[in-house]
Amino acid sequence: MLLSARGDLEGARLLLREAVKAGRETLGDTHPSTLTSINNLGAVLKARGDLKGAEALYREALKASRETLGNTHPNTLQFISNLGQLLKARGDLKGAEAL
16 A cells, blocks of 8 residues: 555556455455455555446455454454445445445
8 A cells, every 4th residue: 555655556556456366366255364455456446536446346345354254343344434435425325324
C-alpha cells in the first residue's frame, strides 16, 4: 500500500494482483492474508475510479471472511466497512445498511 500512498496506483495495482495470485496459490483462497490482499486490491481499484471492480473484490473478501473468520473478526468488520463506504458513495444506502 506504500505505492498507493505515494500516488502510484498502477504500481500498487500490479503488485497487489501478484500478491493475490501468490496468496491463492500458496495459502488458499480463504486465508486471512489472501483476503487482506483482495481487499487492498479493491481499495486501489476504488481509488482509480473502478468502483465496479472494487465492489466485486470487496464482496469476495467479505463473503470468504464471514465464512472462515466469522462476523465479528476484525478483518470481517474492516471488509464490511470498506464495502459499506463504497456502496454509500454510490448512493446505495439500502445495500450499505444490509451489510
